[in-house]
Amino acid sequence: xxxxxxxxxxxxxxxxxxxxxxxxxxxxxxxxxxxxxxxxxxxxxxxxxxxxxxxxxxxxxxxxxxxxxxxxxxxxxxxxxxxxxxxxxxxxxxxxxxxxxxxxxxxxxxxxxxxxxxxxxxxxxxxxxxxxxxxxxxxxxxxxxxxxxxxxxxxxxxxxxxxxxxxxxxxxxxxxxxxxxxxxxxxxxxxxxxxxxxxxxxxxxxxxxxxxxxxxxxxxxxxxxxxxxxxxxxxxxxxxxxxxxxxxxxxxxxxxxxxxxxxxxxxxxxxxxxxxxxxxxxxxxxxxxxxxxxxxxxxxxxxxxxxxxxxxxxxxxxxxxxxxxxxxxxxxxxxxxxxxxxxxxxxxxxxxxxxxxxxxxxxxxxxxxxxxxxxxxxxxxxxxxxxxxxxxxxxxxxxxxxxxxxxxxxxxxxxxxxxxxxxxxxxxxxxxxxxxxxxxxxxxxxxxxxxxxxxxxxxxxxxxxxxxxxxxxxxxxxxxxxxxxxxxxxxxxxxxxxxxxxxxxxxxxxxxxxxxxxxxxxxxxxxxxxxxxxxxxxxxxxxxxxxxxxxxxxxxxxxxxxxxxxxxxxxxxxxxxxxxxxxxxxxxxxxxxxxxxxxxxxxxxxxxxxxxxxxxxxxxxxxxxxxxxxxxxxxxxxxxx
RNA sequence: GGUCCUGUAGUUCAGUGGAUAGAAUAGAAGUUUCCUAAACUUUAGACACAAGUUCGAUUCUUGUCAGGACCA
Numbered sequence: 001x002x003x004x005x006x007x008x009x010x011x012x013x014x015x016x017x018x019x020x021x022x023x024x025x026x027x028x029x030x031x032x033x034x035x036x037x038x039x040x041x042x043x044x045x046x047x048x049x050x051x052x053x054x055x056x057x058x059x060x061x062x063x064x065x066x067x068x069x070x071x072x073x074x075x076x077x078x079x080x081x082x083x084x085x086x087x088x089x090x091x092x093x094x095x096x097x098x099x100x101x102x103x104x105x106x107x108x109x110x111x112x113x114x115x116x117x118x119x120x121x122x123x124x125x126x127x128x129x130x131x132x133x134x135x136x137x138x139x140x141x142x143x144x145x146x147x148x149x150x151x152x153x154x155x156x157x158x159x160x161x162x163x164x165x166x167x168x169x170x171x172x173x174x175x176x177x178x179x180x181x182x183x184x185x186x187x188x189x190x191x192x193x194x195x196x197x198x199x200x201x202x203x204x205x206x207x208x209x210x211x212x213x214x215x216x217x218x219x220x221x222x223x224x225x226x227x228x229x230x231x232x233x234x235x236x237x238x239x240x241x242x243x244x245x246x247x248x249x250x251x252x253x254x255x256x257x258x259x260x261x262x263x264x265x266x267x268x269x270x271x272x273x274x275x276x277x278x279x280x281x282x283x284x285x286x287x288x289x290x291x292x293x294x295x296x297x298x299x300x301x302x303x304x305x306x307x308x309x310x311x312x313x314x315x316x317x318x319x320x321x322x323x324x325x326x327x328x329x330x331x332x333x334x335x336x337x338x339x340x341x342x343x344x345x346x347x348x349x350x351x352x353x354x355x356x357x358x359x360x361x362x363x364x365x366x367x368x369x370x371x372x373x374x375x376x377x378x379x380x381x382x383x384x385x386x387x388x389x390x391x392x393x394x395x396x397x398x399x400x401x402x403x404x405x406x407x408x409x410x411x412x413x414x415x416x417x418x419x420x421x422x423x424x425x426x427x428x429x430x431x432x433x434x435x436x437x438x439x440x441x442x443x444x445x446x447x448x449x450x451x452x453x454x455x456x457x458x459x460x461x462x463x464x465x466x467x468x469x470x471x472x473x474x475x476x477x478x479x480x481x482x483x484x485x486x487x488x489x490x491x492x493x494x495x496x497x498x499x500x501x502x503x504x505x506x507x508x509x510x511x512x513x514x515x516x517x518x519x520x521x522x523x524x525x526x527x528x529x530x531x532x533x534x535x536x537x538x539x540x541x542x543x544x545x546x547x548x549x550x551x552x553x554x555x556x557x558x559x560x561x562x563x564x565x566x567x568x569x570x571x572x573x574x575x576x577x578x579x580x581x582x583x584x585x586x587x588x589x590x591x592x593x594x595x596x597x598x599x600x601x602x603x604x605x606x607x608x609x610x611x612x613x614x615x616x617x618x619x620x621x622x623x624x625x626x627x628x629x630x631x632x633x634x635x636x637x638x639x640x641x
Numbered sequence: 642g643g644u645c646c647u648g649u650a651g652u653u654c655a656g657u658g659g660a661u662a663g664a665a666u667a668g669a670a671g672u673u674u675c676c677u678a679a680a681c682u683u684u685a686g687a688c689a690c691a692a693g694u695u696c697g698a699u700u701c702u703u704g705u706c707a708g709g710a711c712c713a
Binding site: 038040043045046051053055056058090091092093364365366404405406407408409410412433435436438440443468469472474490501502503505506507508509511514517518519520521522524525527528529531532535536539540581585588589592595596598599600602603604605640641 | 643644645646647652653654655657658659660661664665666672675676677678679680681682696697708709710711712713
């Protein structure tokens, strides 16, 4: 028992590295660090548990891999017989066998510990900002990836000993919400979520779409006129620009570059859109909002209120929650005083026209505008202001932003500016950048109506889990409430697992058919493994036997323990890499390994009482670890399914 | 034009400067008098291309091609 406790603060891999480094410094009087040793699991076709690759040591010691391996293997088994039982060398690989007592002690010391793998409080505080919706339309598939990632990374930080504050910046002001407001005024006849029975965020979203339709129709009229060279609606700089574009387009044959032509058409489109009556209305409304015009503010509050009611329902269903919400309507003026400080510190500089910039060319970026010539601020300014406010309000050690990778540049700029301004903990402004979710048919485009709505998707997943469960007919004795809960658990579990099992930074493809699959590398697979273990444990209570026979661990029994041992490392890796998929892969592999074991060996009818106890402990620890890992992903596990 | 990200099996994803590149799914073939077959077993199938660094490169570097994002 003492062995594991002796090493309990570190993983077996680290332990091997430490011992190997110590051994070689004694053997050859040459100092090594842990990282000089590359440790892998031994391939199944060779004897041993862990393998040290010798090649990297050859150069510094000027000895053959066989000689070093022999000396190191001999030293380790000779001096740490409680840990290393034997070794062999094949080519340049030193294969080490770990003693059985190490594995059985590990199991017995930890099987009932529900917090296995989690770290003690380390006194550090981190804020995780995620979700960050706009209030003009409902949440979609992309938001789901963000929400699941954000919630999970917060749990991962907690498991690693951090205190976590979950925050959300609500983008509740700006031209987008004004668009919904304009269309609602025109077409809604006072319709409300109550009068229509439509969820608030969806209702507001409908009017946003309505606005965009109008905008499209109106701008098309303008585009047609422009293409007939009728520029009577334009003046000033835009007129000049259009002139140029039209001239360029008459020389189309010379350009030949299809991309350039599309670009010119895009520019026409943009100018047309900005000159429609509807967009001018929306812009006027935004100005009125900024001036605090009462009827605009009132409508804004009313419609945002509907959206929040809708969001609350969705957040509750998907399990997102926040300790602190920031509203952009309160924060958009932040950072103005910082601009002045930046000027005083010569971090920023002023151009002749009065606009204020920062020069980031030395860092491989461009010059970046921080305040317009008319004195109004830009996005980055309020972001700096909010970053500072977060620090002052919560005294956080680090600040993690869960934001899509289209903002990589923006975040880099934010980090750099904060650093140059000398803000406290500016090095700890971190960005969990994630890729877009695409469909098998291509990208989601709201204008083409190919956006997958979050509420619809959740409904569909839950309905599918219900269908599957009913077909299997294993839980006919459940009450209606229990059934509803189970369908939620499975449906949401499938969806969360599907979105979290992929490396966040990668663009991922959402396949409707595959995502509702409940077999293989999925949430329900892990949930099912858990439910089966719980079923066994209901029938076979764990009986303590004081003397656990040092029975030979069977191959499959050992494989499960070896997997379990890796959980703390998985938690740590997930945190340092900001990557929940590490946990998803871990729980899947653990479940798979356990299933193989379970099919092959009976727990209830084990060969001896000692074996039975060992296997029950194995089952308990696997269940605890699966539950722990899944909970960190935000996924519940059912006792029965 | 510039910067960044990504190219692995039919498909969706892992992975490592080192031994025969792993899963899942789809395909083929099996397993149910016994702890939940949403499971298990067997089988077939892939590192975009080219140079370079290295004892060794799918991994690191450079270039080409392809896809995506951002900046101008």
